[in-house]
Amino acid sequence: MEKNVKFVQGNEACVEAALYAGLNFFAGYPITPSSEIAELLSGRLPASGGKFIQMEDEIASMCAIIGASLTGNKVMTATSGPGFSLMQEALGYAVMTEIPCVIVNVMRGGPSTGIPTHGSQGDVNQARWGTHGDHSILALTASNHQDIFEMTVTAFNMAETYRTPVILLFDEIVAHMRERLVIPEFGELPLVERLRTSVSEGIDYHPYLPREDGRLPMSDFGGVHRYNVTGLYHDMWGFPSTEPRVVHELIRHLVDKLENRVNRLAHYKEYFLEDAEYVLVSYGSAARSALHVVKERRLRGERLGLLELQTLWPFPKEVVHEKCAGAKAVIVVELNMGQVLQLVKMAVGDPERIFLANRIDGVFITPIDIMKILRLIQGKGV
Amino acid sequence: MAVNKYLRQRFFPHLWCPGCGHGIVLNGMLRAVDKLGMSKNEIVMVSGIGCSARISGYVDFHTLHTIHGRALAFATGVKMSRPELNLVVPMGDGDALAIGGNHFIHAARRNIDITAIVMNNRIYGMTGGQYSPLSGQEVVATTAPFASIDPSFDVVELSKAAGATFIARTTTYHVKQIDDFIKQAILHEGFAVVEILTQCPTHFGRKNKQGSAVDMMKLYRDITTPIGSKAKQENPNLIERGIFVQEEKPEYSREYDKIIERATRG
Ligand SMILES: Cc1ncc(C[n+]2csc(CCOP(=O)(O)OP(=O)(O)O)c2C)c(N)n1
Ligand code: SF4
Ligand SMILES: [Mg+2]
Numbered sequence: 001m002e003k004n005v006k007f008v009q010g011n012e013a014c015v016e017a018a019l020y021a022g023l024n025f026f027a028g029y030p031i032t033p034s035s036e037i038a039e040l041l042s043g044r045l046p047a048s049g050g051k052f053i054q055m056e057d058e059i060a061s062m063c064a065i066i067g068a069s070l071t072g073n074k075v076m077t078a079t080s081g082p083g084f085s086l087m088q089e090a091l092g093y094a095v096m097t098e099i100p101c102v103i104v105n106v107m108r109g110g111p112s113t114g115i116p117t118h119g120s121q122g123d124v125n126q127a128r129w130g131t132h133g134d135h136s137i138l139a140l141t142a143s144n145h146q147d148i149f150e151m152t153v154t155a156f157n158m159a160e161t162y163r164t165p166v167i168l169l170f171d172e173i174v175a176h177m178r179e180r181l182v183i184p185e186f187g188e189l190p191l192v193e194r195l196r197t198s199v200s201e202g203i204d205y206h207p208y209l210p211r212e213d214g215r216l217p218m219s220d221f222g223g224v225h226r227y228n229v230t231g232l233y234h235d236m237w238g239f240p241s242t243e244p245r246v247v248h249e250l251i252r253h254l255v256d257k258l259e260n261r262v263n264r265l266a267h268y269k270e271y272f273l274e275d276a277e278y279v280l281v282s283y284g285s286a287a288r289s290a291l292h293v294v295k296e297r298r299l300r301g302e303r304l305g306l307l308e309l310q311t312l313w314p315f316p317k318e319v320v321h322e323k324c325a326g327a328k329a330v331i332v333v334e335l336n337m338g339q340v341l342q343l344v345k346m347a348v349g350d351p352e353r354i355f356l357a358n359r360i361d362g363v364f365i366t367p368i369d370i371m372k373i374l375r376l377i378q379g380k381g382v
Numbered sequence: 383m384a385v386n387k388y389l390r391q392r393f394f395p396h397l398w399c400p401g402c403g404h405g406i407v408l409n410g411m412l413r414a415v416d417k418l419g420m421s422k423n424e425i426v427m428v429s430g431i432g433c434s435a436r437i438s439g440y441v442d443f444h445t446l447h448t449i450h451g452r453a454l455a456f457a458t459g460v461k462m463s464r465p466e467l468n469l470v471v472p473m474g475d476g477d478a479l480a481i482g483g484n485h486f487i488h489a490a491r492r493n494i495d496i497t498a499i500v501m502n503n504r505i506y507g508m509t510g511g512q513y514s515p516l517s518g519q520e521v522v523a524t525t526a527p528f529a530s531i532d533p534s535f536d537v538v539e540l541s542k543a544a545g546a547t548f549i550a551r552t553t554t555y556h557v558k559q560i561d562d563f564i565k566q567a568i569l570h571e572g573f574a575v576v577e578i579l580t581q582c583p584t585h586f587g588r589k590n591k592q593g594s595a596v597d598m599m600k601l602y603r604d605i606t607t608p609i610g611s612k613a614k615q616e617n618p619n620l621i622e623r624g625i626f627v628q629e630e631k632p633e634y635s636r637e638y639d640k641i642i643e644r645a646t647r648g
Binding site for chain 1: 390392393422423426428438439442443444445446447448449452455456457458459460462463464467484485488638641642644645646
């Protein structure tokens with residue numbers, strides 16, 4: 001048991017989890033604050049039967065993992081803002097072709113080169129809308145290393161289950177911070193393996209023909225079945241089509257397979273929400289300070305609660321609506337100019353009750369920062 | 383025709399214009415595969431976006447039609463996962479050397495075992511005849527109404543400098559060379575480049591008053607010459623055809639075994 005306890009960076013927790021989940025191919029390009037993930041995997045993957053390649057840029061990295069996934073591997077890349085921007089076109093290709101993959105974006109301050117060594121949560125909307133065209137996407141986050149581990153494993157499981165890219169939106173603060181991590185024993189966390197077709201060799205395999213339950217079994221590319229994969233709208237054969245019915249059905253399928261399961265995909269944690277008058281909504285590193293405030297004020301009899309979001313996309317609007325329903329005020333705590341704030345406003349539907357506690361200067365938001373806003377809202381002055 | 387068995391009938395009719403050179407390249411490629419006696423399951427074709435890139439849809443191999451310029455990066459992921467497969471990547475001149483130029487030189491540098499076929503019509507066919515980095519100067523295009531001032535890349539020299547270990551060039555007029563070069567390129571262990579001058583009568587031909595597809599192919603006959611020929615010495619403007627580079631060097635996906643060996647050595 002003892003050997004499973006580590007004192008590590010968040011990035012390392014992500015690496016441990018990815019390997020636990022069965023990662024066997026990684027392609028990447030160095031960028032702060034994500035580089036430790038590539039560095040660690042360059043050693044760990046070849047040692048455990050996998051492969052690592054440093055590509056010429058993030059575009060190539062994203063493309064390489066898609067190619068590798070199609071052949072049957074569990075794949076990942078890791079980057080930060082500028083690299084995530086470069087990945088967007090290929091990310092959309094993975095959405096369209098339904099190829100499982102995991103993309104880690106360790107967020108730093110943007111736009112542009114921004115503030116590479118400091119934390120931010122400014123890419124929440126980019127994760128949702130970065131690639132062009134209607135689509136749906138899965139994005140998860142975490143506030144501590146144990147949760148980074150669990151969400152990373154969950155990301156791989158969701159990628160396989162729904163045949164989709166999954167984005168892990170971590171931030172510089174959690175990624176570079178060191179804390180205790182207990183690596184679960186094998187079997188403790190469920191792992192989803194790829195659903196492969198039962199169609200045997202020599203029989204026509206339809207790569208895009210859903211089973212009754214809506215899932216699309218895969219056949220390792222380059223193996224016994226020959227088929228076509230394209231980023232164009234395509235029919236069940238994977239052949240390009242401009243037929244209105246085919247186009248309509250495919251876009252509906254791509255969106256519905258996630259948007260119809262918003263509640264099932266919603267991961268979150270709640271603290272003292274039962275009787276909370278003031279509900280803090282937060283995620284990632286910011287949720288650490290939010291939790292501190294909640295615990296501390298509870299000791300003094302103030303009815304504060306925290307809803308910590310772990311699934312950011314699809315946004316768990318029903319969960320947020322329900323958990324915030326009885327609150328006098330809702331305070332969204334985040335390291336950007338209110339990206340989740342807008343979503344909470346839409347989910348709760350009562351904008352006067354919703355406030356923002358944020359920092360956008362590259363500095364981690366402290367419990368005192370949150371308290372100051374809370375005091376104003378409570379009408380107690382600063 | 384012997385090559386029919388490699389075609390996906392369901393995919394036809396194809397989208398190429400009458401007289402387009404890309405079909406000649408497709409034919410040559412299939413003859414090469416046929417001569418090699420490879421099974422369809424051994425070949426993976428990865429392509430980007432362009433008229434040329436559509437070639438992947440028509441063939442009954444494992445086919446991956448990706449995004450503009452990035453086919454070699456996708457192919458690298460496939461090859462690293464399944465080194466035993468033969469990767470063939472047909473590319474347009476823009477696909478390969480404008481948007482995809484970075485991936486092209488890096489795939490060559492690694493000497494990863496992929497056959498890159500550059501279908502060079504010196505124009506962006508699919509988007510309607512804009513100039514490409516292989517158009518060269520004095521070419522008229524829809525984005526060069528006053529003729530281009532852009533110098534062009536020389537695919538052979540560029541590939542050489544980047545580290546490709548098999549480099550050949552021919553044209554759609556020289557059909558026998560097409561299948562011969564592609565065959566050798568597929569057999570070659572390492573990054574192989576076959577540049578094929580291919581006519582786009584619709585855009586390049588029309589804008590530059592080169593006549594019909596047949597006229598354009600005759601021009602390929604007249605402006606090219608075998609490597610090192612006497613004609614070349616007399617007329618340095620002639621474009622050389624043939625195999626320029628063919629050498630053995632460590633191949634990337636196999637070299638990775640060294641990393642695995644070092645990583646697993648106790
Ligand atoms: C990122 C991106 N930019 C631009 C395009 C538009 N586009 C499609 S094909 C093409 C150029 C095709 O020219 P080439 O690669 O020479 O192939 P050809 O059609 O001549 O065979 C362009 C610019 C695109 N699909 N994607
Ligand atoms: S536009 Fe040019 S390259 Fe495209 S199919 Fe027509 S002739 Fe061929
Ligand atoms: Mg072209």
